[in-house]
Amino acid sequence: MTNNVKLELKGISKTFGSIKANTKVDLKLHEGEILAILGENGSGKTTLMNMIAGIYFPDEGQIFIDGKEVTIHSPKDAYNYKIGMIHQHFKLVDVFSASENIVLGVETKAKYDINEVNDAVAAIAERYGFIIDPKKKVHEMSVSEKQTVEIIKVLYRGADILILDEPTAVLTPQEIDKLFSVLRKMKEDGKSIIIITHKLNEVKAISDNVTVLLKGKYVDTVKTADSTESQLTELMVGKKVTLNIDRTEPNNPTDRLVVDNLCSTNEEGIATLDHISFTARSGEILGIAGIAGSGQKELLEAIAGLQKIDAGTVLFNNPKKDKPVTYIHKSYKKVCQLASEGKFHYEDGTKVDFTGMKKKDIVALVNDGKVLFNEDEVIDLRDKTPLEIRELGVRLSFVPEDRLGMGLVGSMDITNNMMLRSYRKGKSFLLNRKNPEALAEEIVHDLEVVTPSIKTPVRRLSGGNIQKVLVGREISYAPKVFMAAYPVRGLDINSSYMIYNLLNKQKESGAAILFVGEDLDVLLELSDRILVINAGKVTGIVDARTTTKEEVGLLMTKHEGINETKEVQA
């Protein structure tokens, strides 16, 4: 790191409607420096970077490069100033090769010679220690390979200033190490790098300095070496926080969900789930780890009745032993049939026999809760629609990955979203909005959802608040199985811990919890056991209390990439 200031921002502000994304932010980036930008979600990190990269134009403020004031109208201007940004969501053409993506949009008078480009790409890769096949098509690449293409793309254009927006979110621990070693080589080469993240351990590992933003405002810039994680957290959140996940011992776990040899294929006929077997127990959090796209989504959707299952079973043990039979899930006919099979008993232990009884009397007995189950019910969820699953009395809650795409309707208000699960109740043709309204009020109050009112379309809420609405609704049905895919993605620290606590509460009340996570630290801290999947296969089920991050990381990449990883680490 030299003392030359490469990039400087002075008093940058940007407003979207009533939202102040950035207010008078200052920032200094030196030549050969790795600067981490730290801040909670919604603190304006990405907006600020987008203004440097020419995607947004600041409302106020000045940008200096090498001491000269500049205006950046477009990404092209940014490239002319040798600024390159690697976005969180990759911007690549799937059917093009790595090299084709890299030269896309580069304006030179010379004719393209793809072989020349291939050579140039290979040279860059060698210089910084990337591993890349320039001819490989993007759609055949893993997430980490795509990221490599994005980085080489900006290097190919001669960028001196690289901005990486949450580059580690999608990577395994081994891939993160690999990325960091590449970044260090770039730094030695005199490049200036800005890295956005909200993971403190990564900030500590890679950066020279940290600039902290809070609610769009500049807080401070500190030397990484001189600061502790708790100091940084305090700066980032604006107050002292204690971040602990309480992991209690599972209370009397019983098998709740038994998945056996589950197989599923996608529309193209490629296996997404390959003989998956595991058991989720009551009062236990089963973490699910894997590289993005390893079948996590398909697994949860298959259990929830949203994916076609080709083979295998999903058995749900409904803890009904000695519990009263109800009409909510059993029709009169079904109750009579089960009674004739001898499945019920009375409180005093005698067998239930309806023969010769009038319908009225039977109904009265059931409604009074006098008829009890002999055994737990075992229900196979395979080939059942979500509605059938619910009608069987399986209290299965599911918080999907893409909350607005599945789970909520963005254009509807909170009340209407509450109603999704309950609107069918009652025989009336018309809707009853009273109970959902009460539930909406309750959730907004209990989970501290920040919203103008319960009449606000959920799309207008921030990511964390949208998630609280969804999790709140799913928890309100007292689930026996609670599945959550990346429930804290895009959430700030406080909201994340609130969600972890909610999961823990469900665990204490005896639900079996399936928690798909991406942050291994959290998975290790929160789960009781961790199921690791890779390319649709189970590669291991480990005890979260004794395993290590490295062990889980290796299981995540068991069939591929091990050699590569070792090479880089060596």
Next chain:
Amino acid sequence: MKKEKMNEPKEPLFHVLKRANVPAWQTWVIRLSAIVVSILICSLLAFLIIGASPLKFLGALFDGTFGTSLRIWKLLKGTAILAGISLALVPAFRMHFWNTGAEGQVLIGMLAAVACIMAFRDTIPNGLLVVIMLIASVLAGMLWGFIPAFFKANWNTNETLFTLMLNYVATYLVKYFLIKWTPNGSSTIGRLKYGMLPTILNDYLLVILVIIVMVAIMHVYLNYSKHGYEISVVGGSVNTARYIGINVKKVIIRTMCVSGAICGIVGFLIVSGLDHSITAESVGGQGFTAIMVAWMANFNPILLLFSSFLVAFLNQGSGEIQTVFNVSDAFPSIVIGIVLFFVIGCEFFINYRIVFRKKEDK
């Protein structure tokens, strides 16, 4: 040189900012002023093209629509029919099913009604005939809605093209039957004196009342019924609908049957209450105009009454201008086009504001 220019910091001439929380009254002021401005521009254009003085132009516009009580009734009738057709589109559009087939669905409803007249005209009493016609029209419209919905639900076909093509099927079916029903080869059946709806006060009032009742029912159906709720969920997110256990196929087919049935009713009203006849051009493009009317009303059945009134007013008013100033029939389309451009365009100014570069930046 390019480089030099780039190095001098310059704010762009203007940039666009999103507005936050615009009060409702303000949005209506913006919309109304858009209408006023656009009509003024139309009169200016009229002056430039056909030499009509703006006062005379505006005079003809209002005289054609409010000049006599008959003209007012005609305006209300035009509004009602357009509102009826748009109303049929609203449930489909709320479900994000882009039904562009209202034209054909209304026409096929009309054809069914006329077919009933042709089949039963002298054999059964008028009252019974009217009931049979209504049922036939509803079923025909439903069928025209069901076919594309069935294919969409099962094989995800493109509903826009499918419904559009069915319009042609309906048109040519009408042409075919007209030839069949007119042995002399004139292909016009004239005014049929059978299966007429009773009238209240005048020929139009009953039809208008029926449409108003349908609007009210649809308002309740969409906003307060379980069906309406399912429509909104499917429209908002098909995956969420599946997730929650809604039978998406069923909702698509059911909603399109409702949509087609309403078109069928409108077709019946046109035959039995207004035209008492049919030609291949009987719907006259209103099935397409209704798409725009429904959009302008933001798929809200109540607002739809206003947007269809605006379009009916422009239609009829500029028709009068066409006769008074003896200009080509393209002129009404120009007027409507300009006004709608402004009405739709003003939404931009409702959602965004433009900030110009400050002068002192020199």
